[in-house]
Amino acid sequence: MSGENGFEPRIVAYVCNWCTYLGADLAGTARLEYPPNVRIIRLPCTGRIDTNLVVKAFEVGADAVLVSGCHPGDCHYTAGNYHARRRWMLFRDLLDVVGFDMRRIHFTWISAAEGKKFQQTITEITEQTRALGPYRPYACGAGASACQPAPSGGAGAFACQHSQAQLRETAARLLSEGAVKVVIGYGARGPIFVTRPEDAAGLLWNETCFANLTTYLKRKEVRALGKPAIVVKGCDERALVVLEKESQVERAEIYTIGMACQGLGQPKCAACDTHQPGFADETIAADDGPAPPPAADRYAALDALLEKPPEERLAFWTAEFDRCLKCYACRQVCPMCYCERCLADKNRPQAIDSSPTRKGNFAWHLSRAIHLAGRCVGCDECTRACPAGIDLRLLNLALARAAETKFGYRAGMDPASEPLMGAYSLTDKEEFIG
Secondary structure: OOOHHHOOOOEEEEEEOOOHHHHHHHHHHOOOOOOOOEEEEEEOOHHHOOHHHHHHHHHOOOOEEEEEEOOOOOOOOOOHHHHHHHHHHHHHHHHHHHOOOHHHEEEEEOOOOOHHHHHHHHHHHHHHHHHHOOOOHHHOOOOOOOOOOOOOOOOOOOEOHHHHHHHHHHHHHHHHHOOOOEEEEEEOOEEEEEOOHHHHHHOOOEOOOOOOHHHHHHOHHHHOOOOEEEEEOHHHHHHHHHHHHOOOOOHHHOEEEEEOOOOOOOHHHHHOOOOOOOOOOEEEOOOOOOOOOOOOOOOHHHHHHHOOOHHHHHHHHHHHHOOOOOOOHHHHHOOOOOOOOOHHHOEOOEOOOOOOOHHHHHHHHHHHHHHOOOOOOOOOHHHHHOOOOOOOHHHHHHHHHHHHHHHOOOOOOOOOOOOOOOOOOOOOOOOOEO
């Protein structure tokens, strides 16, 4: 029965080939009637249902989306649904922060023997969506910012001359002894690569040293220089922990020079609680600068956004993403973006619109954020490098808090912990799954 103005919802269902699809088939062979509003897309396993597919469904005009698979313990591939459950626990929080209507995104477990449950699920989702009306999130007007940038705060600018002198002495010594072939550090115009002891005098340590240098360790040109020493702050050092977990760097082949940091006047510094490097080969303590600032609530900026209703959050992100140029500066500067070919560059098939359209920008930034779930260390280089000034930090904070509150996990803090997205637990909460 049609709703007001003859509206009939369009529902996209991504289902597991081995359970839910067979449950739908059973509903058909048993002559169980359910609304014809659903379009079923069969995939091998819920573990293979990419988060971008949900975004893609709304791009093409879906009014609601269903993701459904085998019950926990019944997966044809043993653990695919366990991995999917953890992924969707995080992705739901991301969609909520962006302002998507969570009443239109559904998750269920339906087995091959539950034709009746499939019928009831589709009927309930159709009736609920019909009552909600059409959904066009990308038609949202670009409203004003829903929150203000976090104050720079922290200790402000500093020039720690003693630490700078120690850094130069350390770099010259390592190069003279042949312990390393290059020292990656900060210079007057940005990152520098020191290969001779006499050039170590060009190394600086001041308020301009906010870049995360670990991103250079992935580059072939830098690797060709030989064993590196790299200057890291406490927040940067966490990136090395994650990269080592993912087999992208070998810590034994890298010499780390840790720099105790009092805060560099960046937004991230106001809430930073990793001023002191914990795993560096050699740490240079700051003893002639201001005291480290007290760590504020790490998620204060996110809370300011979440105080707004979903419609205002969506308007905020629409305004932010509409400024995106698709220059991919956020990808280039991120230590965790190291795929030889990014999802955004693939065109057979094309998962993400390569032009800076509203839909393509939403898909890109949501995909980038979820790929960093449990991996982002909060260096905020993506936000700093963005020429359009998009506050990407808030997306990363949403997933960081979800990881911490749901799983007690913080990226890069414990070298012995399992990667968040590469593991699962039988006790992961699934209250959102029907």
